[in-house]
Amino acid sequence: MVLIEVEGRVSVPHTLELHLRREPDDVDAWSVYADWLSEQGDARGELISLSHRLAEPGLPQEQHSALRLRSRALIQRHLPAWRDGLELPRGCRLDWRDGFIVGVRLLWDGDTLDALATLRAHPTARLLAALEIDCRIGGRRLGNQGAQRLAASSALQGLAQLDLGAAQIGNAGVEALVHAGWIEQLRALDLSHNRIGPAGVEALASAGSLGQLRELRLSHNRVRVAGVEALAASTTLEQLRALDLSSNPLGTAGLAALGSSPLLAHLIELDLSRTYDAPGEDHVKALAHVGLGGLGGLGGLGGLGGLVVLRLRDNLVRRGGLEALACTGGLPRLVRLDLGDNQIHDGLDVLLSGATFPRLVHLGLRHNHLGAQGPEALARSGALPALQHLDLSGNYIGDEGLVTLASSALLPRLRELSLSDNELGPGGLAALASALGPVKILDLSWNHLGDDGASILARCTALQELESLSLSRTGIGPEGAAALARSGALGHLVRLDLSHAPIGPAGAEALAHALALGRLEVLGLRGTAVGDAGVTALAGSHTLGALTRLDLTRVGVGSEGIRALADAEALPHLTEVTLTHNEIGRAARKALSTTLAPRRRPGRWALGAAPGVDDGIVRPGVDTGARR
Known part of the structure; x- marks a missing residue:
């Protein structure tokens, strides 16, 4: 294990800190680090241990409250020392975890890279892994020239996450980034709202430097069919687990290319919200004919069968699209499905009667004009045995629909329920109150x-x-x-x-x-x-x-x-x-x-x-x- 001197006082396991920057969800590694910190007399060791205990399921409320109070007391006592010497520029926002700076947002201007280098030299920032260059509020656009400056800078060395949303770097900026010396260490890259077209996507897809990338977000760009074809043919993005192509006019042809790609076999999260390119087309129904992994044989294929999260919001999904999805027989590993802002109307029963989702925990159905028929379909269905989070906002289910939902076996299992803007009154609420289980989050806003x-x-x-x-x-x-x-x-x-x-x-x-x-x-x-x-x-x-x-x-x-x-x-x-x-x-x-x-x-x-x-x-x- 490599050791380095910190604050001229003690040595720390450098490779462990590097691992934590790259794998922030590794609880075991955090526990080892906590033990080491405690041996050095660093209060952050106890703070990490407290966080782990607070995350334990089934922790009694009294114990939970006591642990939180202890955590707060540690932070208040030691924060001045942790922050000592921090010099932050205008608009800087820090993300903290157990007394360490793990993320930073910086406005883009002439001094941004110098500010980043100064921050990274501070001992509290030794676990800094995520950088967001904010070009949305108050900062200048990064553009192609800014992307070139980023690519040439050593201040980004060792970062695992980079968010350049709305930086407008364009295709030329992407070309510069993929040749940066630090790019190969990235695990997550957000290039949403960047005017990136097929040429830029092709540069990403063919870059050997992105072999460790696990998360790629390209929403609100100009990806189009040619860009999707480049992604689909990529042999360098084998570690990719999350892909966001939302708000790109991919259409049926683009999704056909994606559906035939071996890239899908590795994905656990896919966002295809608002990817239709023709007004009036039922996007999911169209997928049935091209395969989004087949969508007509999805359940048995290696394609999307491994998906844990699937988002299909605002895709003009109608009854025919749900029939196509039902033909898959269900997605056996799916935990979250978001079908919000579509045109499902009375089609929910088609999906729930034709497919099962044994692991689905989150179901998003907001703004689909389901009416009272939506709760009826949910009440009749046995396709959602694991459901705990349900969003029915903006569906005008009324008191009649709420009474139906209250009579179902589904309701007592829910831990989160959103019923905002559903024309509900005290009558429906009384039925709900008599049937609720131990819910933790309840949204009843915009009702009477x-x-x-x-x-x-x-x-x-x-x-x-x-x-x-x-x-x-x-x-x-x-x-x-x-x-x-x-x-x-x-x-x-x-x-x-x-x-x-x-x-x-x-x-x-x-x-x-x-x-x-x-x-x-x-x-x-x-x-x-x-x-x-x-x-x-x-x-x-x-x-x-x-x-x-x-x-x-x-x-x-x-x-x-x-x-x-x-x-x-x-x-x-x-x-x-x-x-x-x-x-x-x-x-x-x-x-x-x-x-x-x-x-x-x-x-x-x-x-x-x-x-x-x-x-x-x-x-x-x-x-x-x-x-x-």
Whole structure:
């Protein structure tokens, strides 16, 4: 094992750190590293061990809470030392893992590569593996010349993930990148939104330097048929496991080329969303005639039989397309299937009666105009024995459909359920509440629930393990908010969204005194008219001490309420407050920013216009960097 000196104090296993950059999901390697760190007296060893314990399934809630508190305490105690000497440019965003910087987003300008080199020299960044060059917000386009500069730079040596989305490097930029000295170490490459055509794809497909690449994302480009043919014929991308070709006009001919490629045999994730090229064509039905691995004999072929994730969103899929998919007999290893934003209507029964998906855990069916027939098909089907996550948003199933779904054997198994925008009322919600299992994520936004619906939820004992509840635009008022606040069933709630529900100051005051919401970390109150009185009540809450993020967009709060937040001692973990579209004085904003800054801890914080303030978002300012 190769050893190197770090901080002039101890030696570390360099090859192990290199392995962790390339294989960040190797839990055993992290455990070895944690043991080594602990031997050196480094608190990050304990932090890694805590993360592993928190990820254990079936961990009792009390133990989970204690471990999280210990993790937070370690971070707060040691973060100043870990960050010592960090100099971050404007717009820099850091991704942290157990006290180490593992990813960075940088705006592209003349100093980007120097900033990257400086960051990588910092001891806390020795596990830095992922780089995103942000050309979308505030940064300049990379272009061909920028791609050439990247290719020639040694600052990218050893990185495993590179995201150049929206950099507009074009075909010439791709040609430059594939000849870079560091490119052969990449495991993941995102070139979405880059004006890449067939010539650029051919350069990628034929590059011997990409032999270790496992993930390639080419969405929103100009790939076309010739580009897919180049990918299909590639003999150098044998390690590829994830391929994203979404939002490219591939059409039937392009998918025919892909369907005949041995490349598919190795894929576990494939995204072909919005790849049709002819208005009115049923894209999946067309695939039946060309084979997307056959789609007429898919179940028995080596082609897509190994897929774990398949996304076919927004592909004009109709009943005929589902008949074609059903002819496969099912995809035996599929865990996630996304058919959202299509035109399925009454065709779901065709798929579920003709195919089985024994391992499918996630099923996305949003915005398919299923109506009440969709839940009927799901209730009758035995094709989804492992399903735990179901998205039926925007399907207008109504109370009738929800009652049908509630009567099925499917519902008690669900751990995540999205029913947003389905014309639901208290009647359907009552049926749902009586049949739910131990769901963890529930989205009921954009429905007509009102205070009666909130009261039904408050009495639902099945919500005792619920961690996230979305009730945005459901018409819940002060009485409904008070009912939720009194509920003993929401004790595990971590995220609550009441945006655009007219709860007013009285509703906010009820939430501020909610004994059951002691674990709440994220509270969305956008557009709830809570005003200064409501915000002041929240600031004085002695039951919301775990709160870290608070959205107060357009709530009618002024300087009085914000000063109450700034002076509050009852919310010690609050690190981010969104204040957009409120009339707040500069002094009050500054006071709140000053209060939040000392609480900063490693996280994924967005671009900041100045330390602590971003278009009304007040948060710690160090990770965002100050303007030069």
